[in-house]
Amino acid sequence: MSNSENVTPETYVVSAGRPAPEHDAPVNPPIVLSSTFRGSVPVDPVNDKVYARFNNPTWEGFEEIVAGLEGASEPGLSFASGMAAIASVLDLVPVGSTILMPKHAYMASVTIAEDLRRRGIAELVRLDIEDTDSVIEAMRAAATDAGMSAENVDYSAPKVLLWLESPTNPMLEVADLPTVLAEARKLGVVSAVDNTFASPLLQQPLKLGADVVVHSATKYLAGHSDVLLGVTATSNRALYEAMLHHRTTNGAIPGPFESWLALRGVRTLSLRVEKACENARFLAEKFQQHPAIREVRYPGLATDPGHERAAAQMSDFGSVLCVVLDADVEQTERVIDQLQVWTPATSLGGVESLVERRRRHGKEPASIPPSLVRLSVGIESADDLYEDFVRALAGLDK
Ligand SMILES: Cc1ncc(COP(=O)(O)O)c(C=O)c1O
Known part of the structure; x- marks a missing residue:
């Protein structure tokens, strides 16, 4: 099986995420239609799949490909839609937090942030992402108010969350990602990039300094307008565990058939x-x-x-x-x-x-x-x- 570091992305999307190369193994992973899995005795807390809200082998091929393309060291996590993936990050903010978000961003992402503000959980600051100085200033102000520094970040409950899209939907504004993300890291601001408009082939925000990347896989990744799906990628263990916890408990899991379609779509x-x-x-x-x-x-x-x-x-x-x-x-x-x-x-x-x-x-x-x-x-x-x-x-x- 290929690994994202030893082959080009073109080869990787075709060759990764396939069943182990054993005699008579299917070339493509099967669709596993089961809501529950036979347990082991004694229980194996790491490898037991247990229940299909926690895990489904049909998700794995697609998740492996996206994580590999994004350069994430933690496993990818797929969700029932892009919005479910986005909610798994935005919902992490604790009471008294601040979300910084582009003035033009995907409408439903803004709606989640506005709902959090309305419920008294988070303040919402809108950004002109073309103006790097003003973005940095807004991050500094929020980090100072929250008493944040690079040393005291709780990634599972970010007090200041920078949410970026670049290019934005629909105005196609472009942020200076390396500059803004480096500054966020220094200030203890957790950064998330919705990379839907670029696809992981054209831009890898984790490599530019982001903490987590989300995609509406409904778009380029699945590519045929026949499936809704979302996916996240991170190299941060605490963020991975928090998003996994969100998916498992809230239940916005992908259907096995949708995962299979996304895997089929991403090959091209x-x-x-x-x-x-x-x-x-x-x-x-x-x-x-x-x-x-x-x-x-x-x-x-x-x-x-x-x-x-x-x-x-x-x-x-x-x-x-x-x-x-x-x-x-x-x-x-x-x-x-x-x-x-x-x-x-x-x-x-x-x-x-x-x-x-x-x-x-x-x-x-x-x-x-x-x-x-x-x-x-x-x-x-x-x-x-x-x-x-x-x-x-x-x-x-x-
Ligand atoms: C940039 C962006 N992010 C997220 C979403 C939401 O994704 P989904 O429709 O898969 O929930 C969209 C949908 O248009 C989008 O354009």
Whole structure:
């Protein structure tokens, strides 16, 4: 079996997470449909699986791959959804804590933090992650208030938690991860990065200094818009144990079939991500020249404010881009309705190209332009995608 250090990620996603190489062993792990497991006598507290809320062998292949790609020394933990994985981290904060979170972050992550604030558990500070000095200042203030230092961190109950997305959803802002994460470590601020928009192939936040990484595996990792799943990766034992405890007691476990689909999907991750990034770059460049498009946001464009940072910490720029149309909301929706190759739907990271006016969600903040359209670029022909979009934009003139 391969190990993430002796082969390239392209090989690793294909070869890891398979059954032990014994004669007649299946090439793929079987789906284990059992809610309970036969015990041993005497009890083996380390190896006994006991009950399927604690453990299921079907989870292991996918967890091994994500942990390996992220460079985590603790096992990966998969969850019923990205949000279940995120909750297993955010729920760790104790009463009197502070959560620092980007002003543009995935809506439901913000909702969890807001719920914690409403219930008097945590203060919530919103960050402009493009402004590194202000992020550091906010961390310093929170760490000082909480009496934190690098020596007194309880990772299982972080008093100050820095929550990052980079690039953010949906504005695609890019944080200076190495600088911000190093400062967090010095201050005793526990750092978590939602790495969904990059995928572990393009960015490995643990290697840049994060304490824990979470993914909505629903997106790039599973890759086919047919499964909801989440996953976490860490090299910190206390964080791993706390997240495992959360999963086991709250029960947001992945179904075995979903885990199997995610493992099947992740086998083609490198091919899919490579092609989708190439398509996204092509489209971003073409759209920049289109008169009906007021703005293109994509860290892969040399003119994008996050370009230099993204180039330094990512190996490619992802397959999500945003365009702001020179149109009102009604016209923007009409353009979306005219598309034939693109599907009007939320989500990202799948093989098919999706398009969504983000402000259709009431929870998206007013700082996101009403005619901003998020494009999740798939692996179809870039020419077909471009021509379909241009055809739909032509309707604006009528
Ligand atoms: C950045 C990000 N994080 C987390 C999630 C939530 O993941 P899930 O839908 O798998 O619960 C999403 C979903 O869109 C997302 O975009």
